């Protein structure tokens with residue numbers, strides 16, 4: 001339990017991962033703490049180790065150094081309690097959607113939530129309240145594996161629409177229980193993979209770029225489902241993403257990865273409140289922690305830390321609160337910006353938000369982008 005009486009979803013201490021001896025480490029001395037019940041966005045440039053961190057948490061690979069606890073124990077011991085959706089979303093191509101969900105149910109007998117899984121897989125497909133999405137005639141997982149799909153008993157309704165469905169209610173891009181995995185688009189596979197994750201009713205969901213190949217409507221629907229799940233069951237969600245705009249207002253926790261570690265961590269509101277965006281004629285910003293600055297000619301835009309001992313300068317600067325996108329972009333542009341963690345998130349050896357007194361004297365000039 002942490003100081004607020006919450007459990008801990010993830011705890012890394014001195015975590016390191018190196019794939020090949022001759023190559024540099026992907027993660028190095030990475031320490032952080034994620035309280036349970038948060039919806040956490042994991043962001044960072046390509047190749048910074050987001051998938052690696054999620055795979056370590058899922059127990060698919062082992063750390064080279066340090067430890068990563070999942071739900072207070074090792075990933076292996078926590079296996080039943082978390083769900084992991086990989087970027088590649090490997091699913092058995094020969095199975096139907098219904099058989100895949102049945103397999104999920106068989107593998108997770110103790111906790112399977114059929115309704116939750118079907119809600120995600122089929123979305124608003126069913127208008128018939130008596131519909132049985134598994135359809136008795138759709139056969140067993142074995143039958144499906146061996147190509148024994150049932151013939152469509154509703155003549156003229158069209159391919160993929162079965163007897164338990166009201167014709168015309170399968171929305172465009174929607175799934176039917178008897179669709180085979182191999183016939184699905186990338187976004188439709190994502191839907192099935194997320195359905196398996198939801199059906200498991202996990203305490204923790206580890207999602208590697210879950211929204212990448214979904215259309216805007218499906219994104220909205222599935223983000224809504226994730227929020228509902230987290231609110232109703234206190235599920236912790238960790239999801240990597242490159243789409244910063246969709247994270248705003250959804251996540252109540254943020255991890256920015258870079259340089260083999262978490263560079264920014266904590267409640268996005270608190271992280272934003274610790275920064276000010278300045279615009280004005282270029283001049284000396286020494287005495288302030290400048291995260292990043294860039295300018296055209298004599299005009300400068302700078303993101304500075306405002307949680308240090310110095311208040312933001314007011315003389316001639318226009319000041320504004322940064323957006324989440326501006327905060328992240330500034331840190332991405334300047335990998336040298338000092339790390340920042342809200343109090344509850346920082347691991348061993350990390351900066352604490354209450355503790356950023358070591359103000360680096362950086363002028364806008366020195367830190368300007370070329």
Ligand SMILES: Nc1ncnc2c1ncn2[C@@H]1O[C@H](COP(=O)(O)OP(=O)(O)OP(=O)(O)O)[C@@H](O)[C@H]1O
Nearest residue numbers: 019020026044045046047048049050051052053087
């Ligand atoms: N199985 C592997 N064997 C060797 N190197 C690997 C392996 N998996 C990842 N890497 C390397 O580790 C680094 C981090 O990769 P990772 O996939 O974790 O990054 P990422 O932040 O998820 O990237 P992206 O945003 O592009 O998905 C990369 O340099 C990658 O080449």
